[in-house]
Amino acid sequence: xxxxxxxxxEVRESGVPxxxxxxxxxxxLALLLLNARYAVSMDALVDxxxxxxPASARHQVHNAIRDLRAALAxxxxxxxxxxxxGYRLDVAADAVDAHRFTDGVRAARAARxxxxxxxxxxxxxxxxxxxxxxxxxxxxxxxxxxxxxxxDEQRLTAIEELMDLRLASGETGSLVAELFALAARxxxxxxxxxxxxxxxxxxxxxxxxxxxxxxxxxxxxxxxGLEPGPxxxxxxxxxxxxxxxxxxxxxxxxxxxxxxxTTAHPTTGHPTTGHPTTGRAAxxxxxxxxxxxxxxxxxxxxxxxxxxLERAVDGQSAGSPRTVVIDGxxxxxxxxxxxxxxxxxxxxxxxxxxxxxxxxxxxxxxxxTPEEALGVLLxxxxxxxxGLPDGLAERSAIWRSRLAGRRALLVLDNAADAAQVDPLLPxxxxxxxxxxxxxxxxxxxxxxxxxxxxxxxxxxxxLFRRIAGDACAGSALDRTVALCGHHPLAxxxxxxxxxxxxxxxxxxxxxxxxxxxxxxxxxxTADRDLMSVLALSYGQLSDxxxxxxxxxxxxxxxxxxxxxxxAATGLAPSAVECLFDTLLDHNLADEPSPAHLAxxxxxRDCAHTFPLPSPDAARLLTAAA
Numbered sequence: 001x002x003x004x005x006x007x008x009x010e011v012r013e014s015g016v017p018x019x020x021x022x023x024x025x026x027x028x029l030a031l032l033l034l035n036a037r038y039a040v041s042m043d044a045l046v047d048x049x050x051x052x053x054p055a056s057a058r059h060q061v062h063n064a065i066r067d068l069r070a071a072l073a074x075x076x077x078x079x080x081x082x083x084x085x086g087y088r089l090d091v092a093a094d095a096v097d098a099h100r101f102t103d104g105v106r107a108a109r110a111a112r113x114x115x116x117x118x119x120x121x122x123x124x125x126x127x128x129x130x131x132x133x134x135x136x137x138x139x140x141x142x143x144x145x146x147x148x149x150x151x152d153e154q155r156l157t158a159i160e161e162l163m164d165l166r167l168a169s170g171e172t173g174s175l176v177a178e179l180f181a182l183a184a185r186x187x188x189x190x191x192x193x194x195x196x197x198x199x200x201x202x203x204x205x206x207x208x209x210x211x212x213x214x215x216x217x218x219x220x221x222x223x224x225g226l227e228p229g230p231x232x233x234x235x236x237x238x239x240x241x242x243x244x245x246x247x248x249x250x251x252x253x254x255x256x257x258x259x260x261x262t263t264a265h266p267t268t269g270h271p272t273t274g275h276p277t278t279g280r281a282a283x284x285x286x287x288x289x290x291x292x293x294x295x296x297x298x299x300x301x302x303x304x305x306x307x308x309l310e311r312a313v314d315g316q317s318a319g320s321p322r323t324v325v326i327d328g329x330x331x332x333x334x335x336x337x338x339x340x341x342x343x344x345x346x347x348x349x350x351x352x353x354x355x356x357x358x359x360x361x362x363x364x365x366x367x368x369t370p371e372e373a374l375g376v377l378l379x380x381x382x383x384x385x386x387g388l389p390d391g392l393a394e395r396s397a398i399w400r401s402r403l404a405g406r407r408a409l410l411v412l413d414n415a416a417d418a419a420q421v422d423p424l425l426p427x428x429x430x431x432x433x434x435x436x437x438x439x440x441x442x443x444x445x446x447x448x449x450x451x452x453x454x455x456x457x458x459x460x461x462x463l464f465r466r467i468a469g470d471a472c473a474g475s476a477l478d479r480t481v482a483l484c485g486h487h488p489l490a491x492x493x494x495x496x497x498x499x500x501x502x503x504x505x506x507x508x509x510x511x512x513x514x515x516x517x518x519x520x521x522x523x524x525t526a527d528r529d530l531m532s533v534l535a536l537s538y539g540q541l542s543d544x545x546x547x548x549x550x551x552x553x554x555x556x557x558x559x560x561x562x563x564x565x566x567a568a569t570g571l572a573p574s575a576v577e578c579l580f581d582t583l584l585d586h587n588l589a590d591e592p593s594p595a596h597l598a599x600x601x602x603x604r605d606c607a608h609t610f611p612l613p614s615p616d617a618a619r620l621l622t623a624a625a
Contacts, residue, residue, distance in 0.1 A: 001072070003033055003096045006151070007132030009139060011071065018071050023138070024049065028064045030139045032080070032089035033096060034147055041086040044608075047517060048141040098135070098151060101127045105158050109366065117165055124162040131155055142521045143609050149529050150363055157364035160191040167195060172202040183212070187219055188527075190232045197232075201239050209239050230291050230355070291355045291380050292411065295343040296336050298466045301459030305450060309341050312448045313432060321426045323433040325441050328452035329587045329603070330361065330533040331489030334436035335413050337452065342411050342434060349432060351406035354380055356424075360416030361438050361536045367416040370423040374399050377410075377424065396423040404428045412436070418444045438537050440585045451587075454486035454600075463488065467495035475506035483513035484523075485602045490530050493523045516605045534606040537586050546610065548579045549588060552599060553607030559598045 001018075004010040009026045011018040020026055031048055032040060046057045054060075065087055069080045081088045093099040104127030112120040135151035136144050159182065166175055179196035186192055193216045200209035213228070213236045220226045227233070313322055326334045339355075346353055356376045360367045368376070374395040378388055381402055389395060403426040415421045415437040422444065425433055435441065440449075455463065460481040465472055472495075484490035498509050512522040523530040538546060551569050552560055560568070565576045580597050583589040590598045599607075 001091075001095060003029075003091060004132070005030065005033060005136050006097045006101060006130050006155075007134070008137045009033075020071060021067065022064075024060070025064050025067055027139050027141055027144070028061070029068060029089075030136055030144045031141060032068075032087065033091075034143060036089050036091050036093075036096065039083045039085050039088045043086075045086065048143055051517075097130050101130050101151075101158075102154065104130075105154065108158075108161070112161075112165070117168065121162065121165045121169065124158055124165065128155065128158055128162060142517060146520070146524070146529055146531050146535075146609050149524070150532050154364040156186060156189065156192075160189065160195070163192065163195040167198055167202075172199050175199045176203060176205075183216075187216065188223070190216075190229045193228075194232050194235050197235060197239060206239060206242070210236070213239075225297070227294060230293075292342050292346070292353045292409075293335075293339050293355060295340050298463070299336060299340045300463040300466055301455050302333070302337055302340075303459075304456075305337060305452065306341060306344075308450060312450075313345070321429060321431045321433065323425060323435065323444065323447040324450060325435045325437065325444055325447045326450045326452055327437050327440055327587060329600070330438060330537055331487060331530060332452050332454065333488040334438075334452055336488070338411055338413065338434040338436050342409055345409060345432060349407045349409035349430075352381060352408040353411075354408065355411040355413065356380075357413050358415045358420055360414045360420065361540070362414065363532065363536060367420060370420055371395055373412075373420070373424055378402070392423055399424065400427040403431050406431065408432075410434070415439075415441065417441065438587055440587075455488060455491070457481065457486060460484070460486040460491055464491050464495045467492060468499045471498045471502075471504070472506050477506065480506055480510045480513065483510065483519065485600060487530075487600075487602055489528070489533060490519075490523050490602060493525055493528055493530060496525065497522065516608060519602070519605050520608060530602065531606045531609050534603055535609060537588055538606070538610060540586065541582065541588075545579055545582050548576075549583060549599070550607050550610045552597070553604045558601075559592060559596050561596050565597070 002012045004012065009030050011020060020029065027049060028045065031045060042058060042061060045061050046053050050057055065080065072080055079090045081090060104123050108120045108123035108127065111123060135148040163175065163179060176199050179192065179199055183192045183196050193212060197209040197212050200212065217228055220228060309324065312324060326338055328334050342353065354377055356373050358368050358373055359365050371392050375388060378399055407430040410431060410433040412421050412424055412433060412435045415435050417439060418441045421435055457478065461477045464477055464481055481491060484494055494509055494513065498504055512518050520531055538549060541549065548569055552565060555568055562573050562576050566573055583597065584591055588603060590600065592598050
């Protein structure tokens, strides 16, 4: 029996569709599949299936479970089990197409890392072909919608990687029509637009490639007030200059096609040859390009943090590298602060401003390895790709030699851990490195630490007003911003939704934010989902830490001491202390006083979207509540 969720929810027995009567049964099946092999409580099912549950809600769930059980009867490898707190759907992982998709993408990426590009292309194509439409199409439960958004993002990323592989293999004209359709459906995806530009250019359609860029630039400016990303801008410049780097060499007999690795001069557009050892382009001056992302025009607040950064950076001895680590929970504004501060300091670092997203906590791709990150930085500094060694130590040595004696600025965004960033840090020179991460990087020796929390109430109100504009004129916002946890991303989403709905008032927004389920549903737009952002950190935890987090988050108390946590989870004090440290290190909790843990309200909301704990933990949770 196969369970299909990459499109409308379906069940198939030996390829034949199994009839599921009614939308409620499909929604119920979707909720059980989200938590496959875990118990789902009756209360959770009722809350997801109805905004305002009728008196007969439990009876209706029982009836729907009976019908689902009848539909699944006789199938091998699937069973709907009644447990103490509710129900559990037991299915094999490979019976669900979403699991087959993620496994296929993971295998493809492993093959690509090992240089087996043809196998990677085949695996990615097979994974993408599993899709029949939007994930969980037509299912509107909040928990399902959040997971569906993540799956849809993974699908787009897989498609982008597939297009990249096919282009690298030599396909050009055969991809143009496919990429035109993809870019039309997803006009804000720089990677798809870049692949289309490259396919057009290699097909001899330089003017069309430039027109595709101009169309995307106008769209971004009109819709979001943004410029294309640095990679797309560089590709545009290379196509405009007819640079050899974007031309595909004809493969020699028995050898795959490769990219020529000369670099275009940034002013004349004429190619320059990289140094055979360092990979440095002879005519490219350091600092010729500024690779920092755009500073937010509505950046608000953080006066205390900016003053701390200024004092910390200026207080260190001149002429030596300075490193600052900004850590905090997802969406708290770490990147915005680092980029804003970097733009303020560019005049003091004229020898190059570099930025790299390390993807330590990205929904649809693995973190960059230090070797990959060094490749990005060295190419940004003018190194010819073909001249770079493969080894980490060699790349790190080249990077440090290039920064020696320079006044450069380096933003390492979204770091996974200290091991990922240490090889990227300079050894000498007046370089400022700003690192953002969701974790405490205690192993980064010599770095200054700046933990970043929620905005001050006045700053939160100011940010909300700047985004919402006239929609909140004259209204009191203290309750609204408090329900957003003074959290920058939550405030941006809520204020944007108010601004874009002319019939709404501030009390309308406040009412929708008044409950946990309401916040989960409201703090989501077509391209931003607060709960998905927060859940990325949860996904980095061990199984034990995940279950511990969810159990504490769903308890009524806001603050827990070690004894209370032991009673709720059944764990020994030493294990609870260890898990307290884990949550604090991942910025998933605060410590209001020694040996006391508090999970922020928005993270407690997010806990409702996590997979349910095991039946034993669920019973303990029920008893503790």
